[in-house]
Amino acid sequence: LVDGVRVPFVALGIIVIIIIAWMLFKRSRLGLYMFALGADPEALHLSGLPVKKIQLKIFVLAGALYGLAGVFMSASLGSGDGNAADSFLLTTFAAAAIGGTAFVGGRGSAVGTLFGALTLLAIPKVLFVIGVSDWTQKVAFGLLVLLAVVAGAFSSLRKDREQLLVAPYSTPTEGELSTATKGGNA
Structure with a gap:
C-alpha cells in the first residue's frame, strides 16, 4: 500500500527499473558508450575503446532485462506462457x-x-x-x-x-x- 492506494508489485518493479535505467543512461560510462556506439561505432573504435567488449556488456544487460520482463509478465499473468x-x-x-x-x-x-x-x-x-x-x-x-x-x-x-x-x-x-x-x- 502506498498512501492507502494498492500499487501492484510489477508497477513498483518497473518504476525501480526505469530509475536504474535512467541512471545508467545518463550517469555512467556504459550509458555514454551505448549512445556513442549507436551513433557511430567506427568513431568509438577509433577512440581506442574496446567496441566488442562494450557490445557484449550491452547485450548481456539487454538479455537480463528481457529475462526480468519475462518474470514480471509471468507474475502478472500467474503463468509462464512463452507466447504471452x-x-x-x-x-x-x-x-x-x-x-x-x-x-x-x-x-x-x-x-x-x-x-x-x-x-x-x-x-x-x-x-x-x-x-x-x-x-x-x-x-x-x-x-x-x-x-x-x-x-x-x-x-x-x-x-x-x-x-x-x-x-x-x-x-x-x-x-x-x-x-x-x-x-x-x-
Missing part, C-alpha cells in the same frame, strides 16, 4: 519511437520510452470514451506509430544536416597561399 507477450512487440517499438528513441541509434531515454508507453496506454482509453470503434482505434494507433517514426527520422536527418553545416573547414596556411598565388599548384 507476442502482441506487445509492435507496442514496444511504438513506445520507444513515441518516446523519442532513434532506431538508427545515438538517441533515446528510459523516461521518454516510459512516457511513450503511457501515451500508448492512454490513447485507446480516450478513443473508447469518445466512442471511436475498435477498428478505428487500431488505425489511429498505426498512424501514431508511423508519425512518430517519420518524425524521428526527420529529426535525425535535420541533426545530421546541421552537423554538416557546422563542420570545421580547413583554412589554408600562409605557405599554401603563397604557392597558390605564385602559380605553384599546377
Whole structure:
C-alpha cells in the first residue's frame, strides 16, 4: 500500500527499473558508450575503446532485462506462457519511437520510452470514451506509430544536416597561399 492506494508489485518493479535505467543512461560510462556506439561505432573504435567488449556488456544487460520482463509478465499473468507477450512487440517499438528513441541509434531515454508507453496506454482509453470503434482505434494507433517514426527520422536527418553545416573547414596556411598565388599548384 502506498498512501492507502494498492500499487501492484510489477508497477513498483518497473518504476525501480526505469530509475536504474535512467541512471545508467545518463550517469555512467556504459550509458555514454551505448549512445556513442549507436551513433557511430567506427568513431568509438577509433577512440581506442574496446567496441566488442562494450557490445557484449550491452547485450548481456539487454538479455537480463528481457529475462526480468519475462518474470514480471509471468507474475502478472500467474503463468509462464512463452507466447504471452507476442502482441506487445509492435507496442514496444511504438513506445520507444513515441518516446523519442532513434532506431538508427545515438538517441533515446528510459523516461521518454516510459512516457511513450503511457501515451500508448492512454490513447485507446480516450478513443473508447469518445466512442471511436475498435477498428478505428487500431488505425489511429498505426498512424501514431508511423508519425512518430517519420518524425524521428526527420529529426535525425535535420541533426545530421546541421552537423554538416557546422563542420570545421580547413583554412589554408600562409605557405599554401603563397604557392597558390605564385602559380605553384599546377
